[in-house]
Amino acid sequence: MKQKLQSGGMIAGMILFWSIFYAVSKYMVAEAGSPYLAGGLLRAAALLFLTIQLVVMRQFTDLFKQGKSVWILLLIGVFGFCADLFANLGYAHGSLGTGTALLKTDVLMANLVTVLLYHKRLTLLDWIGTCVMLLGVLLVLNVSFSEMRFAWTDLFFLLSAASLAANAFIIRYAQQRYGKSPEMISYYNNLVVLVLFAASSAISGDIVRVGSVTAAHPWMILLGGLAQTGIYFFYYRNLREHEVWKVKLYLLLMPIVSAVIGVLFFGEAMTPKTILGIVVVLLGAGLLLSKGKLQRKRT
Secondary structure (H helix, E strand, C coil), rough: CCCHHHHHHHHHHHHHHHHHHHHHHHHHHHHHCHHHHHHHHHHHHHHHHHHHHHHHHHHHHHHHHHHHHHHHHHHHHHHHHHHHHHHEEEEEEHHHHHHHHHHHHHHHHHHHHHCCCCCCCHHHHHHHHHHHHHHHHHHHHHCCCCCCCHHHHHHHHHHHHHHHHHHHHHHHHHHHHCCCCCCHHHHHHHHHHHHHHHHHHHHHCHHHHHHHHHHHCHHHHHHHHHHHHHHHHHHHHHHCCCCCHHHHHHCCCCHHHHHHHHHCCCCCCCCCCHHHHHHHHHHHHHHHHHHHHHHHCCC
């Protein structure tokens, strides 16, 4: 029972912090007028919290003892940045609804990789439950299926989804094969993404506004940095304990929490479509839970 409660707490923490970060990131992109500047500021705040964490845990010097395996830590950071970069390129040239739908295909990609490369068996109920939850998420995110239009630039969204899925498997591999701790992965990942966001901000010319944006929203930036740190803490530990496709399924609950946060703190409306989406997501989750109960009864 204690282990189940602990596992549930880790999953709940991951969903909560990811939802907070999503809401803060959305707000900061709008306020900063640049996804690169906003992303860089939030990662800079996260670097502060991650540094404090390592100092308190007396692991800061371990950053310089990674040896040749440091390459996989840098690779995780590059894939993390690519996920954001490709999504931004897609939104710059494509539609919001189409992009939102395609970005969520990382769940299906994780399922396919699990089956094809890791030779794990997913039942028909696994696939049905996944698709039902995915449909519910798109309803919660207010995606209009009738207005969806596809263009070649939408490939950027698929590349972003592929980067997200691939990065999850690389993170799990780094923990299992090289014994990398969540703390080391977090720090290197965040540092690489920060550097790349800073470079992108410099190239786009947005970096000149870093002072004014920081002065206008210091507490929101710190909250986003704290949320990013929480994501690293819970997400990486969940990837170590659970299959990637299962972690991705848990994350489909994130838009529900984000919708509630939007209503409570950002004045957003809970539309009938959003409520329907929440019901559909929970229905899909119920299907997957019922499968687990059936399996336990058989054993």
